[in-house]
Amino acid sequence: MTSARERVRSELTAEITAAARRQLADVGAAGLSLRAVAREVGMVSSAVYRYFPSRDDLLTRLIIDGYDDLGAAAEAADDPAEAPAGRWSAVCRAVRAWALEHPHEYALLYGSPVPGYRAPQDTVPAASRVGGVLGRILGDAARGGALPEAAGTRDPSLISDAAVEVLGGDHPSLDETVRVRALLAWSSLYGTISFELFGHFVGSVEDGDRYFDLAMDDLARLIGL
Amino acid sequence: MTSARERVRSELTAEITAAARRQLADVGAAGLSLRAVAREVGMVSSAVYRYFPSRDDLLTRLIIDGYDDLGAAAEAADDPAEAPAGRWSAVCRAVRAWALEHPHEYALLYGSPVPGYRAPQDTVPAASRVGGVLGRILGDAARGGALPEAAGTRDPSLISDAAVEVLGGDHPSLDETVRVRALLAWSSLYGTISFELFGHFVGSVEDGDRYFDLAMDDLARLIGL
DNA sequence: TCTCGAACGAGAGCACCGCTCTCGTCGAAG
DNA sequence: CTTCGACGAGAGCGGTGCTCTCGTTCGAGA
Structure with a gap:
């Protein structure tokens, strides 16, 4: 038609x-x-x-496309047959590789918001693909018994139910403590990439590749993978 | 004259x-x-x-001023008489508070670089003040015996000598492993603040204050404070 | 003390920007 | 076949960064 x-x-x-x-x-x-x-x-x-209808709408289109492209790269890099720690590292590396290949797009997605703060509603599904991949890794690790038993605390006023669902849902190995750490690791991934891309590591980190791998390993240990 | x-x-x-x-x-x-x-x-x-001479030079002036203002806030929040973990949390909270009070300035400092990538040379001294405070906390913790003995590895091709100096210098409790973790915690601080400020935590983190405190505690433990 | 050059503010102007409006044209639905 | 809506082109508005020129004014050296 x-x-x-x-x-x-x-x-x-x-x-x-x-x-x-x-x-x-x-x-x-x-x-x-x-x-x-x-x-x-x-x-x-x-x-x-x-x-x-406006330049900002064109930018919004590019934002959504960028999130989708990055999300696809992350999903492609995740092999559910691997061990959780390896999956985590692989996805982190894929996100960083995408950012280094598309620095301006990355800056558009994770740098300063551009217009009068874009409409989040349209971008949400595409934006959450990377988080979905990382959350799936956490959930699989919990269900696979790779995580230590947790204290089981749940504080609904701290992390939203939707985020809890993305972060593996309900499981004895998943409580508010590890969920906070997972969110922290998630944002730290982007903090690391942003610092590298925006030049804040200039003069400090000499070998970006090795530093990134070591840092992501530390984050995996922080979560318990 | x-x-x-x-x-x-x-x-x-x-x-x-x-x-x-x-x-x-x-x-x-x-x-x-x-x-x-x-x-x-x-x-x-x-x-x-x-x-x-140009709009970008005016922006560079604002960037330097912003770094200085933020650095002063961080320095003011650090009480060397406190325990390392408490100092770390206090400085992190001060950085976040400054960012929430000056969101656009924070975005200018730590968001996407604005012009054809600003001249870093002028901004470096002001930009490193917060890092200096955090590094001093790490060094004091090491010299105060608050950190566990480290393996003592040193890899000059990974982290620059200047950064090693800022991060407490030479000490048995400080090796490449904890230095990587310190740099990771440093960038994670800004990753957390940026995610909150730029809206990436919308729909996930409900209580930003408590989440931030918990996350910074996790980072302190990661370093060993 | 006088003079001359440098610093200064004002204004016009250039090329570009986002965006709006109008006006012919052309395709497709009725 | 007619008619109406989608379409592209063009002019134009107000804004931007930046440059150039032109009087003025200040201050240091003669």
Whole structure:
């Protein structure tokens, strides 16, 4: 039921986002210009507004695509047959590799929010894919008996039920203490990558690859994997 | 030996940076407009270029000031008479409090780099003040015997000599393993704050204050404090 | 004390930006 | 076949960073 008009519209939309993606990789989100994107696809700037109501909506599209691309990379790097600690390291390495390959996209996703704070609702499903992978590793480790028994405390006012579900759900090995550590490890992964990418490790860390592996091993131990 | 002209120049420079600081707090770094700053101080835009050669130089000034302000807050929060773990928590809390009070400045410091990657040289001394405080805590803990004996490994290609010096220098309780953990804890502090400030914890962490305290306690234990 | 150059503020202007509006055109649904 | 909506082009508005020029004014050296 797709008319020719709808097809050419979706093709043009894809072409615009592709051009925007290229420009994002070149000059970063701050330098992304809707007019330049229009020039690249051979349009006049006002015509682009038929497809994206504003520059920020175009950026939101790129954010969602970026989350999806990163999430796919993380999912592809996770082999459920491996041991939990190995899975954790592999996924962390994949996230870092993606960030190093797409620094401007990474900055768009995990750096300073760009506009008047983007609408989170649309980006949530794509944004939670990496967290989902990491949570699955934790849950599998718990169900596989790789985690020590926990004290079993549960404090509903600290971590949301949705996050508890993502972090492996209910299990004797999972309590608020290890869930806090899992969230901490999750954000620390991005803290490490951001520091490397944004230059805060310049002058301190000499061998980024080895430092990252050691740091992620420490985080795995922190969680108990 | 300061002529009247020099004095009025430094006063005007301060007035411009103050106006820019206010605008940064209002609309963020991306929305900071040199022309608006000029309007606020009652100048025409071209006159501001007598004091700052470009908008990015003005931003660099704000970055340095921000690092200094944050560093001062961290130093003020550190009481060397306290136990290492308590000092660590206090400094972490101070950094977070500063970030929550100055979200746009924090984003400017630790979010995506703004221009064509700022000149790091000028910002380095101010930027390393918080790291200096945390490193001092680690060194004091080692010299105070609060840390377990370490294996004593030293790998010069992993962490720079300058960073080793900041992280307490040479001591039997300090080896590459705990130094990696200290750097990890350092970046994790900012990873945690950034996730909270940039909205990545929305839907997961319900009680930000308590989560932060628990997470920082975990990091202190990771280092061995 | 006078002079001359440097510092300064103001203004015009350039190229670019996001975004809006209007106006022909063309395709597809009725 | 008609008609209406989607579409691209173009002009234009207000804003931006930045440059250049032009009088003015201040202050250091003669």
